Amino acid sequence: MSPVKVLLLGATGHTGRSILDGLTENGNYSIELFVRPSSVEKPAVKDLAQNGLPIRVGDLDGPVEDLVYLLSGFDLVISAIDALSQLAQITLAKAAKEAGVGRFIPCGFTIVCPPGCYAVARSGKTKEEVYQYLKELRLPFTIIDVGYWYQLSFPTLPSGRVDYATPLVPNVTIHNDGLATNLLTDLRDIGRFVARIATDNRTLNQYVYTYGDLLSEMEIFGMMEEISGEKIERRSVSTQEIESAMQRAQDAYSVDSKSMGNLFALYVAQYNYSKYVRCDNTPQGAEALGYLSARELYPEFQPTKFVDFLKEVLDGKGVNPYA
Ligand SMILES: NC(=O)c1ccc[n+]([C@@H]2O[C@H](COP(=O)([O-])OP(=O)(O)OC[C@H]3O[C@@H](n4cnc5c(N)ncnc54)[C@H](OP(=O)(O)O)[C@@H]3O)[C@@H](O)[C@H]2O)c1
Structure with missing residues (x-):
């Protein structure tokens, strides 16, 4: 089977890096990275290029025709753009439709929550606008939500050691x-889930939720x-x-x-x-909204358990995502 040609936006970010690692580990993808012109000279981008990843420079504020040209030939586009830039995906989606991209995975990757309910200031509302636009375009999509990151879900200790x-x-x-229990996913497992979900026919035009653990x-x-x-x-x-x-x-x-x-x-x-x-961010909350469970779709994949993550943090092997 020939590899799936994927263009990933956001590989220098938290979620995007996890997705890049997950797609690479999976081995069934031919990966190229979408980078904005202002970031081409960043050391993080240069490192990725030095590791052999092709860089496609594109401007989401530029002419759509340029983006259509850039996106032509890709089977899949995945966006892991930051929370405040969600609406920039509108142009990307428009170009993806015109270029004949087979599936678009917009930047969800947040908690499960009914549309409009969380609003979550600009981010939630704008994510919904993007989802609505994908449906209007009839661009095949998959929306993936991951609950809360493990990395933001543990308490601190009196000794200060974590x-x-x-x-x-x-x-x-x-x-x-x-x-109240919540769906939680290790940031490092997001990409492993995405690599499974992104080419699965069962997830086409669906919402999917992931979790490693469900804990109060x-x-x-x-x-x-x-x-x-x-x-x-x-x-x-x-x-x-x-x-x-x-x-x-x-x-x-x-x-x-x-x-x-x-x-x-x-x-x-x-x-x-x-x-x-x-208590939206639960399997019941997700299933009431029509989400599919990634744990049910991929029972063979064992994500990191929260307890093992905590042991790593206590062993000094944790990483502050916002250091
Ligand atoms: N579930 C959770 O607990 C949780 C926690 C945090 C975030 N999130 C969600 O995860 C999503 C991604 O957030 P993140 O923290 O992973 O993002 P991030 O680390 O800030 O990374 C954003 C990425 O988007 C790229 N980007 C931004 N604007 C761009 C543009 N115009 N053209 C091309 N690339 C562009 C950035 O590239 P540059 O190198 O050019 O800057 C960077 O690679 C957010 O929507 C947020 O809702 C969820």
Whole structure:
């Protein structure tokens, strides 16, 4: 079987790097990378090129015809563009349709949540706009959501020994009663799932969710305490506090939507509301929205268990994604 020709946007980013690694490990893909003109000279891009990956330079703000030419001949386009640039995918999708690309995987890779409900400030709304556009175009698509990254889902310890591996210090909050479970995926496994999903006929024009583990905060804190031998001093927030934090964040964002601080605070507040109050990010939430389960589709693939990830972090082998 000849390899699937894939063009990947975002290989220098977190999700994109995982996808690049997953596609490479899979071996059935011939991979080329889409890079914007302003990033061609970046060391990260040069490293990828030196590793033999063909670089296609394209401008999502440029003429669509140039992109159509660039995309011609690809079976698959995968986008892992950052949360704030989602709408730039509209031009990419238009060009992909005109170029006859067989499948477009837009940048989902977030928690499971009903359309419009999470809004998640600009990111969620704009992801939905892109999905809507793909459907209007009748461009074959697959939307993949991964729950929350393991790398953002563990508590910190009184000794400070895991602080090096997280941007969230301290992180000792238990939301509500701490019993809401959430879909969690190791960032490094996203690409392994994507490599399986991307060429599967069963996932064409479907939403798919992945997870390595389904855990509540109580379970995660308990695991961390048991492995580390430390006692975490928990801070509890009630449903009411989660709701008023979301309202405050929404008000601040309405007053100044250009402030990155306001935007980030709104993201966090809306994620907390969706994950711990509405309990959207669960297999039941996903299946109610018509998602397929990647764990059911690929029972032979064993993703990293959260407990093994935690052991790595405690062994000093974690990586802070936002270092
Ligand atoms: N589930 C979770 O827990 C979780 C956590 C974080 C993020 N996410 C989701 O994951 C998605 C990806 O986020 P990320 O953190 O992986 O992104 P990221 O690390 O910021 O990387 C974004 C990538 O997009 C590229 N890019 C941006 N604009 C471009 C353009 N105009 N043309 C070509 N390339 C462009 C960047 O390339 P350059 O090198 O040119 O900058 C970079 O490679 C987001 O939509 C977010 O919602 C989910």
